[in-house]
Amino acid sequence: MARRPSHDRAATLDRARDLFWAKGYHGTSLKDLEAALDMRPGSIYAAFQNKETLYGLTLARYAETGQNGFAALQSAMGPLEALEAHMRNLADLGTRSGPARACMLVKTILEIADVPGLRAQAETLMAETEAGFIAAFAEARDRGEIAAESDPEALGQRFQAEIVGLRAYAQRSGSAEAVAQLANAFADRVAELRMHA
Amino acid sequence: MARRPSHDRAATLDRARDLFWAKGYHGTSLKDLEAALDMRPGSIYAAFQNKETLYGLTLARYAETGQNGFAALQSAMGPLEALEAHMRNLADLGTRSGPARACMLVKTILEIADVPGLRAQAETLMAETEAGFIAAFAEARDRGEIAAESDPEALGQRFQAEIVGLRAYAQRSGSAEAVAQLANAFADRVAELRMHA
DNA sequence: ACCTTTCTTGAGTGATCGTTCAAGAATATA
DNA sequence: TATATTCTTGAACGATCACTCAAGAAAGGT
Numbered sequence: 001m002a003r004r005p006s007h008d009r010a011a012t013l014d015r016a017r018d019l020f021w022a023k024g025y026h027g028t029s030l031k032d033l034e035a036a037l038d039m040r041p042g043s044i045y046a047a048f049q050n051k052e053t054l055y056g057l058t059l060a061r062y063a064e065t066g067q068n069g070f071a072a073l074q075s076a077m078g079p080l081e082a083l084e085a086h087m088r089n090l091a092d093l094g095t096r097s098g099p100a101r102a103c104m105l106v107k108t109i110l111e112i113a114d115v116p117g118l119r120a121q122a123e124t125l126m127a128e129t130e131a132g133f134i135a136a137f138a139e140a141r142d143r144g145e146i147a148a149e150s151d152p153e154a155l156g157q158r159f160q161a162e163i164v165g166l167r168a169y170a171q172r173s174g175s176a177e178a179v180a181q182l183a184n185a186f187a188d189r190v191a192e193l194r195m196h197a
Numbered sequence: 198m199a200r201r202p203s204h205d206r207a208a209t210l211d212r213a214r215d216l217f218w219a220k221g222y223h224g225t226s227l228k229d230l231e232a233a234l235d236m237r238p239g240s241i242y243a244a245f246q247n248k249e250t251l252y253g254l255t256l257a258r259y260a261e262t263g264q265n266g267f268a269a270l271q272s273a274m275g276p277l278e279a280l281e282a283h284m285r286n287l288a289d290l291g292t293r294s295g296p297a298r299a300c301m302l303v304k305t306i307l308e309i310a311d312v313p314g315l316r317a318q319a320e321t322l323m324a325e326t327e328a329g330f331i332a333a334f335a336e337a338r339d340r341g342e343i344a345a346e347s348d349p350e351a352l353g354q355r356f357q358a359e360i361v362g363l364r365a366y367a368q369r370s371g372s373a374e375a376v377a378q379l380a381n382a383f384a385d386r387v388a389e390l391r392m393h394a
Numbered sequence: 395a396c397c398t399t400t401c402t403t404g405a406g407t408g409a410t411c412g413t414t415c416a417a418g419a420a421t422a423t424a
Numbered sequence: 425t426a427t428a429t430t431c432t433t434g435a436a437c438g439a440t441c442a443c444t445c446a447a448g449a450a451a452g453g454t
Contacts, residue, residue: 002398002399002400002450002451003399003401003402003449003451003452004401004451005400005401005402006401006402006450022310023311024223024308026221026223026224027223027310027311029440029441029442030441030443031440031441039402040402040403040404041403041404041442041443041444042401042402042403042404042444042445043401043402043403044443045443045444046400046401046402047401050442050443051442051443100307100310102307106307106365107307107308109365109368109369110221110297110299110303110304110307110308110365110368111221111224111304111307111308112224113219113220113221113224113297114220114224123369126369127369154375154378154382157372157375157379158379158382160366161359161362161363161365161366161379162358162359162362163362164365164366165358165359165360165361165363165365166358166362168303168306168307168361168362169354169357169358169361172306172320172323172324173320178351181351181354182355185351185355199420199422199423199429199431200419200420200422200429200430200432201420201421201430201431202430202432203420203431203432226410226411226412227411227413228410228411237432237433237434238412238413238433238434239414239415239431239432239433239434240432240433242412242414243430243431243432244431247412247413248412248413
């Protein structure tokens with residue numbers, strides 16, 4: 001019936017995500033995208049509508065990956081252990097070589113003020129991620145792993161703020177040791193919530 | 198001998214800072230600057246060389262203001278009290294209406310990857326600010342206000358990471374209560390370091 | 395082999411980007 | 425009042441921006 005697309009859509013979105021994540025929305029031009037995706041403008045627009053829509057798709061993909069990662073930890077261990085492990089997994093952040101160390105959602109919220117749709121999307125995705133942390137703290141409390149009078153919402157918000165701070169801090173170059181120390185300090189703080197029955 | 202400038206340079210830099218702080222480097226066009234500064238392109242370039250230089254000047258001004266604020270706290274009270282007050286001052290961040298809630302240095306580091314001079318400047322200014330916090334913790338230790346075995350460097354780094362996280366978190370809209378709770382929680386953590394002789 | 399449908403191409407769109415510069419306006423000195 | 429000096433203006437520059445579209449290439453159905 002028709003010609004088959006010559007690019008794998010998922011892989012293309014991954015490449016676009018890495019580019020946007022590294023260079024930001026305004027800092028990424030369509031020329032950059034053409035080079036990174038190995039596609040000509042017509043194909044990009046046919047497949048993804050426009051730059052804003054493409055960014056939104058990569059943002060959703062980014063958030064989903066992160067949430068899946070935490071969910072995997074949660075199904076492999078208890079909620080409190082998952083939270084601690086999630087934080088401690090960031091200890092080697094200072095030595096990683098990916099597109100950026102800071103969270104792409106945070107980068108979006110800090111950079112974009114003039115594209116309401118993308119701002120709103122990034123805020124929603126951050127709220128979802130936070131809700132996952134809050135739910136984990138709530139389950140930890142229900143299981144008796146942390147004090148019954150704990151406030152899961154406050155704990156989850158603080159947990160996310162610490163991750164945001166850690167990853168933004170890590171965006172600075174040459175602070176690998178400090179980043180590891182910070183991640184472990186924050187992870188220790190989570191572990192110290194545990195009730196020793 | 199000559200015509201006098203018709204704009205106050207300091208006030209002009211303040212307006213440019215607010216614009217850059219709110220919209221970012223790439224998100225601010227020279228047309229935006231012309232409107233905000235009420236200056237025509239020729240005047241802007243005669244006074245500030247180019248967009249990058251102007252941004253750098255506003256960044257230096259921003260950091261100086263922040264560092265002066267903390268220094269003022271330090272000369273009005275002890276170092277540990279100053280650190281605690283500095284954090285607690287952020288409790289009403291969620292209700293403020295300024296250009297942005299996130300730190301302009303952090304916004305710069307997260308946004309700008311393709312202008313090496315500005316990135317380096319923002320990193321240097323963040324390191325200076327951190328050094329101020331570290332020095333305050335060191336003095337608190339020397340005065341016996343916190344444990345003698347405290348690590349001022351680790352404490353200062355963590356203090357800055359918490360501020361970065363709090364302010365980036367606050368950039369999200371409609372979280373005034375959570376922001377206040379977070380700021381107080383971080384401030385409490387500082388207060389809990391105090392040795393009760 | 396032929397038609398139909400879908401995907402890809404890349405030159406080209408008007409708009410906006412950061413920047414320049416010759417000319418005019420304003421003020422201190424002589 | 426004339427002159428020298430500095431500041432301001434705004435039209436214009438080439439470059440790049442996000443984006444379009446007519447034409448060609450590829451593959452499934454008949």
